[in-house]
Amino acid sequence: MLESIIQNLINALQWGSFYALIALGYTMVYGVLTLINFAHGDVFMVGAYIAFFAATFILSTLGLPGWVALALTIPITMILTSIVGVSLERIAYRPLRRKGAHRLYVVITALMCGLILENGNLAIFGASRKAFPELISVHVYTIGGVSFTNLKIAVIGTAILSFFILQWIVTRTKVGMAMRAISYDKFAVPLMGIPIDNIIVITFILGSAFAGLAGLLFGMSYPILEPYMGALIGWKAFIAAVVGGIGDIRGAFLGGFLLGAVEILVVAVFPSTYRDLIAFTVLLVILSVKPTGLFGIAKTTKI
């Protein structure tokens, strides 16, 4: 009994890591722009595909060993995915912001961008699944009836490390201070000489780079890629960010792990048929007790 509890906890940590990494991107963009970037789940999907192409190219064309490929794929994926994220901001969100469009229109634009990424992928690469190449050989360790792999530990470790990096950037650096300032008052900030557009670009770079990293890790853990893989996980990560208190890095991180844990533990205790039903009921209860999420602060908006 005890081993199955520990086993489930490890599973929950791994699954929650993906929610957490994606939720971090949602929450960063929301924190700065109060924009729900619904394309974020699909940026994650694009990240997984970029990682797939980079890894396959390095492995088969350049013929390098797996660990070199992994070491190269991580920066390539993060850089290229952040370019995709920034392009979305430049092409879709910035013009609307310039014209002073209401936030609602930007959110709808984000939804459409996500659909364009999905269907663009479908049109270019076709519907057949891509099998992600094996970059590191997966070892299974069994200690006292609990099985885990080196990959699982790496995923969980990366998620925790990413959280500390982002938390440090937002709370301890000048850029982070500027981000918080923009979210506090976006009209006064330019008057203080802070380049608001640059800060927003940095926000998108950070959010998308970590979505790309999540895509790479996801491809390594669940090695089958398809164009719609980002949609559902993106939605759920958004819910995780809201439950954690959207706009707060700690909230996104904890929310991600919370959702992962609830989903896995529900299946562990109840029949698996009821997973989403019970998981989302739990989240609904949390939100009805604390509508701003675990770390959220109630804000009044002037109309």
Added chain:
Amino acid sequence: MKKKLAAAVFTCSALFIAGTAMSANTIKIGYNIPMTGDIPKVGESSKFSAEMLKADINGAGGLEVGGKKYMLEFIYEDNEAKAESAVTTALKLIDKDQVLAMIGPNSSKQAVPAGQVADDNQTVMVTPWSTNPDTTLDRPWVFRAAFLDPFQGPVAVNFAVKTFNAKTAAVLYDLSNDYSKGLAEIFRDVFEKKLGKGSVVAFESHGTKDQDFSAQLTKIISAKPDFIFLPDNYNQVALIVKQAHQQGYKGQFMGSDAWGSSELMTLCGDDCKGLYFSTHYAAAGATGATKEFIDRYTKKYGYVPDDVAALTWDATRIVLQAIQGTGGLTGKLRKDRKAVLKAMSAIPTFAGITGNMKFDEQGDPVKCAVVVKISDSGTFEFAESVCP
């Protein structure tokens, strides 16, 4: 402006008249297949197989019906592997494209609802791959080329009990898929009847879009089954088998015919080697007409045809034989469709490349199933054949 418009209208109507005039010498058959969505390889196999057959017949001057030669026109429509799209696709093929008969959908998830549409609109539909009984049940217009799950379930049970010496089993299935759910329930009932109540130690489900199965697998592995029965589509099989191994499971899996895609091994790799599944035919070691089909397909498209390709070939040939059996087409669609239905039921034993079959009163063929083993080189090797 007016002149241009008039010219355009004229051209259009000229084309239309030419089109209908041409269609007098063609026979249209619609394909309701998944070219995108969860199982795109299934649609591709169907299409490739049908294209090969069409090229054969049209290359020989067309299909002879009642002393007149007709060219074949196959219309491929994508149902995105969704139940609701399969319904609209079926309607489109019947009403807009005015096909004489339909092939597909392949999965029971789409074939069960699309079968209702075909039956309501009085158009013959033959599903190559659907094994759920509901597809053809009480629907005189719907036929199939595959065996049924109530037959496949016991095949899997008997094989596993005999080969793995199994006393207990676990089942993991896709809840939102008619095929997977139906087969999982049949398997559980048959297994418990044979080995006593409680011998199915875990009966777990998941959703179609799920990617993480660790919680279900933890439950299953801690119940220590002798093997896991996995009636799932090939894309999920690859994920589930890999994750089970990563959780330290070293036992056997028994699969069903939805495993049999040529893409299974690309996605699953070494993890799937040495596993067994029940299916419609075994490509490795085939003889006669089956071998000829496999060789030609492999040469043309570069991979060994999976069971969907072979079943589509058979399904299309059954329909064409029925069309020939009408003894002549009148050109009136409703009348011709009725004639095709009559001819379908009148077909005696049909010698297909997936085995001989004869339709019973429900439109289901009586035919054999095979169990294949995935060899170390990744081919599907014949292990056992079971006939009703």
